[in-house]
Amino acid sequence: MAPKISVIVPLYKTERFVEKCVRSIMEQTFKDIEIICVDDCSPDDSTLIVRRLAAEDSRIQLIRHMENRGLGGARNTGILHARAPYIASVDSDDYIDPKMLEALYDGTQDGLYDVVVCGFERVDEAGKVLSKHLQAQKVVDPIPEDQDPYKLANPAFWNKLWRTSLYTQNDIFFPNHIYYQDAATTPRVFAYAKNINFIGGAYYKYLVRADSVTNKVSDKHKLDKYRELDFVKDFFVERGLYGKYHEAFRSRVFDTYHYHFRTIVENNPKLDGDSIRYLRYLLLMRESYLGLDDTIRSMTVEELKAAFQDGSVDIHRLGLQKGTISSGGFQPRIVRPWSRTPDVMVLTLHSGENEFTQSKQSLESQSYTRWTHKVFSGLGNVESHRVLYEEIMANSGRYHIFLKLDADMVFADEAVLSDIVNRFSGDPQLDHFIVACDDWMTGKQIIGVHAFSNRVVWERTSEGLFVDPSPKRPGKRVIIENPEKTFFFHSPDPSPFQAFHFGAHRALKLTQRHRPYEDKRPDAMQIQWDVFFNVWQRFRETGDTRLGLALLACDLVVSGQLGEGVHDYKDPELLEVFRQHEKLTMAEILSAIEPIWGTLASRRSYFARAVGDDGLRKIxxxxxxxxxxxxxxxxxxxxxxxxxxxxxxxxxxxxxxxxxxxxxxxxxxxxxxxxxxxxxxxxxxxxxxxxxxxxxxxx
Structure with a gap:
């Protein structure tokens, strides 16, 4: 009967540690395992020690290579000989907690999860814990389509339980004889895994040795870092996955070299000549790989020969001619972190908002001056957003940051733009920054202003209501819902028609009457309901008829008297109905809307009518x-x-x-x-x- 877990132990020059390693596996509380020790032509007594242990435990099998294949090759042999549905691996100088395999197997939940991950401790030879590396307990099921495979989990092979078929059925194996073989392999596996379970607990003990190859930097280390990256890129290209993981891969290239740079600088306060040469090498490799590799891959055989033999092809110029164009047809992005002061493009959608002049003046008064302003006017709601996002992607090679500033948004002070730029400059992973603004209509802080790095992309969509989709991004999103200081004022002085449009547009998001049931967004229904309730409270407090007009427009949408086209300012139906209501007095507006909003019971009834039976069921x-x-x-x-x-x-x-x-x-x-x-x-x-x-x- 096949075991439940196959544990792979590569053997090479670890005779001082191998007995402790293998015994830690033999003594696991989870017994249904096989232990596959792979002798990679080790010149010491590691094999003799394993033979002695195998005489004690029939679960141990020893496989010997006829020639040295490196750590990656030894792991491949273990994978190919594994009989269990799950594989684990323990490097022969490390050891594991007695409950590690039991915890990992329980984490599969009877075979539900493809990968199970635990934490680990870095220890010295005396067993002293140098550092502990834990990850929050969580489940990623399913793994999102846009998940960066490099950032799903650390790339180590050894602190995880893997479904064996991820390797064997997808023909994914470790490269032989290179360093960084984990980073060259696990991202490829994560591209095929369906789900992952992080169980926590520091069960794996990673030995930090002074003589370990991981603590040395040689010419082979330098070359193998390039080989590791190329190994993954070749795989993504061959499998048709490069378009999907292009941004993730570019981010990995940059992060890799930035990490090496930081390590050298921190370990060498006074850089010697070798360190300076190595930094120069890193920078050259990073820039050439990021900027030219896609172009070189697209060269013909004749172009490659000419470039290699006599330099008659200017690769940089060829890159410009071919455009080093991404699959979306846009310029190559400026790589983070930026080497110069960031340039900002401010994009404004203008449909006649009353605050447009004030908005422009507040932008012009900013202390940060490296910005360009582009205004989109005379376009419908859907078209204007589509054009805006395409403009951002088309200019990713010219600008570092893009700020979406609606025409009714006003900077609170002259330092706001500088603050936003500093947030991006100080966090190389930041790609989408969202900040709440003080909203006049509700008297509350609401999410309003979005800033993007030049790495984000949007897909074309036929969405006609929620026209502000979140972009795909390699880095992180930061949302500040309650800023300590005010960044922006939203609609501080709306015109009556502007307020009327506000109510109609948000009512469409509340009702979602023409959306299929499966596409209805209950979160948006709740958000818009809170908005209208706050508008009602503001109306009672201030008596401002503009707030009343917003609530009237909401009811006209809920009752079906206004249609889907009213999300556009220039909709003729919206303008005609507004003219019928713009002269109403405060008393007339109140008599029309108080029966709806005046009591808790009336509001509950109105909400049910607004979202309909399908909306209530969806909620x-x-x-x-x-x-x-x-x-x-x-x-x-x-x-x-x-x-x-x-x-x-x-x-x-x-x-x-x-x-x-x-x-x-x-x-x-x-x-x-x-x-x-x-x-x-x-x-x-x-x-x-x-x-x-x-x-x-x-x-």
């Missing part, structure tokens, strides 16, 4: 889904420790016997493997016996 489904996710998340955090506490209790064993006649085999297995989840999730009436559990057992 309830979303609430239950989020509740289930929270419950599952709590269980995943609680289970490992609480399971052990429960099993130690005498009453647990008593209830195992008492429940046995009432539950089927599946529930019995669940009670044995995951008692916490069993008692929290179970629905069977007999499980009322579980009430004996104390709260402290479930923490």
């Amino acid at each position: 309830e489904e979303d609430r239950l889904r989020r509740k289930k996710e929270r419950r599952r998340s709590k269980q995943q955090v609680r289970n490992p420790a609480s399971d052990d506490r429960i099993r130690m209790r005498r009453r647990y064993r008593m209830y195992q016997v008492m429940l046995s006649p009432f539950i089927d085999e599946k529930l019995k297995r669940k009670l044995e493997k995951s008692p916490t989840a069993f008692f929290l999730d179970a629905r069977h009436p007999a499980l009322k016996f579980g009430r004996w559990l104390h709260r402290k057992d479930l923490r």
